Amino acid sequence: MLHDSNERYGSLTRFFHWVMAVLVLQQFFKFADRINDGEHWLGDTFGPWHGSIGAVIFVLVILRLIWTMKQRAQRPVNAGLDGRIATAAHRLMYLSMLVMPVLGVLYVHGKGYPVKIFGYELLSKPATEEVPWALAFGEWHSPFAFLLIFLVLAHIAGALYHHFIEKDDVLKRMI
Numbered sequence: 001m002l003h004d005s006n007e008r009y010g011s012l013t014r015f016f017h018w019v020m021a022v023l024v025l026q027q028f029f030k031f032a033d034r035i036n037d038g039e040h041w042l043g044d045t046f047g048p049w050h051g052s053i054g055a056v057i058f059v060l061v062i063l064r065l066i067w068t069m070k071q072r073a074q075r076p077v078n079a080g081l082d083g084r085i086a087t088a089a090h091r092l093m094y095l096s097m098l099v100m101p102v103l104g105v106l107y108v109h110g111k112g113y114p115v116k117i118f119g120y121e122l123l124s125k126p127a128t129e130e131v132p133w134a135l136a137f138g139e140w141h142s143p144f145a146f147l148l149i150f151l152v153l154a155h156i157a158g159a160l161y162h163h164f165i166e167k168d169d170v171l172k173r174m175i
């Protein structure tokens with residue numbers, strides 16, 4: 001079924017979730033640029049696509065948020081304290097997926113480079129060597145990356161805990 005119900009997530013929610021999970025997880029390969037002065041095959045392979053995939057995530061998360069709002073009244077409910085924590089984590093993940101692409105663009109612009117998305121020049125090279133206001137925002141890209149990877153790891157651990165320890169249907173309703 002396309003729509004969500006109180007028992008399980010519908011096909012469109014699951015499509016958004018798993019496609020975006022893959023896209024977000026591969027964005028984390030950018031952390032590999034920290035290894036060996038950026039000379040790492042993971043960074044070399046995925047790095048050139050980082051901004052473009054980030055832009056795809058941005059478009060998808062807006063569509064997903066609209067869909068999520070529409071499904072709100074008929075979604076599985078997360079009860080209790082751990083349910084409230086899970087819901088808060090979901091909201092923070094949405095926030096991160098929304099602001100990170102914007103901060104990434106501001107970082108590149110702030111550093112004085114053109115911003116290219118799949119070869120299309122979204123922002124041309126700024127006239128000055130650096131754009132301080134853009135960089136001031138853009139420098140939050142990395143702290144958000146750490147917040148998001150922490151949330152995602154806790155989120156995956158929570159899903160596995162429900163499936164293998166609690167043996168309930170929390171993971172099944174998203175598969």
Ligand code: HEM
Pocket residue numbers: 024027028029030031034050051052053054055057058096097098100101102103104105107108115141142143145146148
């Ligand atoms: C949801 C989308 C995105 C995610 C999850 C993401 C994730 C990350 C991560 C994990 C890092 C490594 C941070 C670190 O080592 O401290 C990073 C760095 C970076 N990202 Fe993104 N990113 C996203 C979107 C974008 C976009 C759209 C752009 C630009 C168009 C961009 C540009 C950059 C740049 C230039 C760096 C290197 C920053 C540095 O050297 O400190 N990112 N990103």
Ligand code: HEM
Pocket residue numbers: 013017020021022024025068076078086090091093094097152155156159160170171172174
């Ligand atoms: C192997 C990786 C992952 C697993 C096993 C997983 C599992 C799950 C499960 C079981 C749910 C339903 C939880 C519930 O009903 O309370 C869920 C929901 C959710 N997950 Fe994941 N997830 C993964 C990766 C990700 C990633 C990378 C993100 C984004 C950064 C993400 C974002 C969300 C969000 C926002 C929800 C709330 C439901 C929605 O609005 O779509 N997940 N996930």
